[in-house]
Amino acid sequence: MLRLAVPNKGALNEAAQTILKEAGYRSRKDSKELVVVDPENSCELFFLRPKDIAVYVGEGTLDAGITGRDMLHDSGAQVEEIMPLGFGASTFRFAANPGAFASVMDLKGKRVATSYAGLLSAYLGEQGVDARVIKLDGAVETAIRLGVADAVADVVETGTTLRNIGLEVFGEPIATSEAVLIKRTGTGDSPRVQQLVRRLQGVLMARDYVMMDYDIRVERIEEAIALTPGMEGPTVSPLHREGWVAVRAMVPRKGHQQVMDQLWEIGAKAILVTAIFACRV
Ligand SMILES: Nc1ncnc2c1ncn2[C@@H]1O[C@H](COP(=O)(O)OP(=O)(O)OP(=O)(O)O)[C@@H](O)[C@H]1O
Ligand SMILES: O=P(O)(O)OC[C@H]1O[C@H](OP(=O)(O)OP(=O)(O)O)[C@H](O)[C@@H]1O
Numbered sequence: 571m572l573r574l575a576v577p578n579k580g581a582l583n584e585a586a587q588t589i590l591k592e593a594g595y596r597s598r599k600d601s602k603e604l605v606v607v608d609p610e611n612s613c614e615l616f617f618l619r620p621k622d623i624a625v626y627v628g629e630g631t632l633d634a635g636i637t638g639r640d641m642l643h644d645s646g647a648q649v650e651e652i653m654p655l656g657f658g659a660s661t662f663r664f665a666a667n668p669g670a671f672a673s674v675m676d677l678k679g680k681r682v683a684t685s686y687a688g689l690l691s692a693y694l695g696e697q698g699v700d701a702r703v704i705k706l707d708g709a710v711e712t713a714i715r716l717g718v719a720d721a722v723a724d725v726v727e728t729g730t731t732l733r734n735i736g737l738e739v740f741g742e743p744i745a746t747s748e749a750v751l752i753k754r755t756g757t758g759d760s761p762r763v764q765q766l767v768r769r770l771q772g773v774l775m776a777r778d779y780v781m782m783d784y785d786i787r788v789e790r791i792e793e794a795i796a797l798t799p800g801m802e803g804p805t806v807s808p809l810h811r812e813g814w815v816a817v818r819a820m821v822p823r824k825g826h827q828q829v830m831d832q833l834w835e836i837g838a839k840a841i842l843v844t845a846i847f848a849c850r851v
């Protein structure tokens with residue numbers, strides 16, 4: 571049985587549920603469902619608070635979990651990353667009133683509010699900056715206006731929250747994050763975890779690639795293959811029309827229109843692009 575932790579709400583919840591659904595796992599019927607049993611996949615999905623997921627996985631209670639890389643580092647739990655999942659990107663940054671500070675070094679002796687005390691303390695320690703960390707649960711940006719902190723360290727995605735309250739980022743980003751699949755440090759992957767990883771890799775691949783089919787004259791085949799090398803090499807099949815072959819290859823979704831232009835220029839015809847629904851690589 572695979573026991574997997576999934577964020578029950580917040581920024582990672584929806585995308586985590588979508589990727590698992592595309593990987594063939596059962597979805598929950600409503601947001602109040604805390605545990606979903608999925609007998610077809612010998613799996614139990616536990617919907618937990620995003621910040622608690624690393625703790626559960628680190629204790630060995632659950633085999634794997636989806637959380638943010640920043641949360642993994644903040645938790646201090648005995649967990650490691652299995653693979654990035656390509657969503658939930660953010661940076662973790664300092665912010666304060668415009669012009670108040672220029673770099674982390676200016677924070678010596680100051681109060682910094684955050685809901686990621688572990689991550690912040692570790693960074694301040696690395697930088698040799700002795701500042702007071704004020705641990706809050708959320709909406710930390712308001713702490714400056716309310717006089718509880720001189721600066722904040724928080725997740726920034728679009729920057730809208732900071733702009734709305736009149737704060738500006740300063741200094742280097744403390745960390746960059748995205749959603750990741752995690753497991754307890756040092757544990758081998760069980761067959762069920764390996765299967766989950768293969769399925770998730772397949773979903774990411776299906777999102778990133780398209781299938782391209784086209785016909786080309788035999789004498790241009792090497793040029794065509796250079797443009798569409800595929801995974802292990804493209805499939806090349808004979809066409810009924812003499813001197814022509816059909817080619818089929820996976821091509822990165824990004825830039826596929828440029829590849830079509832280049833194929834057209836070397837005489838390819840009937841260039842078709844189709845989405846990949848699922849794949850195993
Ligand atoms: N716009 C965003 N706002 C907040 N977190 C984001 C955003 N984009 C990505 N993330 C990532 O999502 C995770 C935070 O999720 P979430 O906000 O649900 O957690 P939380 O703040 O601890 O929970 P809650 O807000 O319910 O207390 C982090 O890994 C963070 O990097
Ligand atoms: O740069 P932005 O796109 O504005 O996103 C970043 C904001 O979103 C998060 O808050 P969240 O909604 O999780 O609320 P919280 O502070 O209560 O956790 C984060 O803590 C920032 O406040």
Ligand SMILES: [Mg+2]
Nearest residue numbers: 580581708709
């Ligand atoms: Mg939050």
